[in-house]
Amino acid sequence: MNRNAKALLDTGLTSALADALGPERLRCGVPLAPYTTFRIGGPADLFFEARTPEELARAITVARQLGLPYFLLGLGANILVGDGGFRGLVIRNAARAFRIHPATHRLWAASGAIVYPDVIEAAVAAGLSGLEHYVGIPSTVGGALWQNLHFLSPDRSRTMFIEEVFLEAELLTAEGERRTAGRDYFRFGYDYSVLHERDDIVLSATFQLAPADPARMRAVMAANLAWRRERHPPLETEPSAGSIFKKIEGIGAGRLIDQCGLKGTRIGGAEITHRHANIIVNRGGATAADVRALIALAQEVVERETGYRLEPEIAFVGDFGPPPA
Structure with a gap:
């Protein structure tokens, strides 16, 4: 202890x-x-x-x-x-329970239920469409609502958001009340929901899905997974937190980092991966201090060379001083 x-x-x-x-x-x-x-x-x-x-x-x-x-x-x-x-x-x-209501085409899930594979696979097996686009993205149901989980279609024609199939959620509010809230309450945006501003806790959520051909949905899943595999390092062998910096409209944080020649830059066990310049991976033994130093380096170089200031997208949690004895 x-x-x-x-x-x-x-x-x-x-x-x-x-x-x-x-x-x-x-x-x-x-x-x-x-x-x-x-x-x-x-x-x-x-x-x-x-x-x-x-x-x-x-x-x-x-x-x-x-x-x-x-x-x-x-x-x-x-x-x-x-x-x-x-x-x-x-x-x-770790509240992982979920259930499907076939008569209404709705899916209820506790907020700790894992979006993929658990919830998505169950929905597709039941012939219900709406969640299959989000395969491969590590998230619980609560996390999906917090960030308005989204995915750019492989043909890059549009971005799909979890809000499109979200119906309602049971919340424990910042004031300590249990209540049910619909889509309007969440004020969804890109990488945003009202949960960024309020200390409300999602306890469970209900999604309104639609009947569809499971074969077609599995084709969508395969295409999306292939797209992610080409651009994102596998978490099993190259642990990461996903995109480090927020999106810069029309430019892209990763593109700026790449333009500055920072792919492959390493501090300690943390490295900007060659696969995606906006992702830092743990090459083994990386510390939070290593990652913070690499983030600061990327910000400094990109701002000096391009004039853009990169803003972190990830959350910094806990004590960033020396480990307790």
């Missing part, structure tokens, strides 16, 4: 949290790297895995009542966790 977790124990906060969530379920000093797609990150002082929407709501509510800092962790994509870990409670959303 690290000193930070012990300090929390000494305050009595951990005891109160354990009483509410179950002492056998609350863990101390859990390394976060295995729970992120970057495979980077120090330990969480406290760690709880919520297996149902009800457990998720209870964990969030108790943390808020105790005034305990918390972070909700899904699949760990699009984030960089600091080498010092997280000071407080990490709640991993």
Whole structure:
């Protein structure tokens, strides 16, 4: 157990949290790297895995009542966790349940359900279309709504957004209320939803799908997966957090980085991959400090040579100081 977790124990906060969530379920000093797609990150002082929407709501509510800092962790994509870990409670959303309602062509899913392969494969097997475009993108249902999950069609004719098939979600609001909210409430945009501004938590979501030929949907899935394989490093062998910098309309952050000759640039175990200049991969043993230094280098070079300032898209979570002893 690290000193930070012990300090929390000494305050009595951990005891109160354990009483509410179950002492056998609350863990101390859990390394976060295995729970992120970057495979980077120090330990969480406290760690709880919520297996149902009800457990998720209870964990969030108790943390808020105790005034305990918390972070909700899904699949760990699009984030960089600091080498010092997280000071407080990490709640991993493992509420994976989902079900299909054939009569209404709707799919209900807990917010921790994995979009691909779990939810998409079930929808396609049931002959329901609308989600097949998002294959290969690491995300939970809650994460998909947070960022308005999107995919540029292989023929580059248009970008498809998860909002197009989203019907409603059950939320635990920032004010502590449970309510159902529709599409208008989320104010979806490109890489955006109202969840960026409000501390609302998605507990579950319902999607309105449409009957379609499974063979046609699988052809779409195959094409999209092939497109991603050509341009994105495989997470299994080249861990990453996806695109590092926000899109620059009409130019592209990756194109600017490429123009500056930064593909292949490496600091420690972190490298700007040759496959996609807007992706940094963990070549083995990369630290959050390595990634931050490489991000700063790319920003400095691109701004000096092109005049554009790159803005990070990923979230920086936790303590970026030295790891706790």
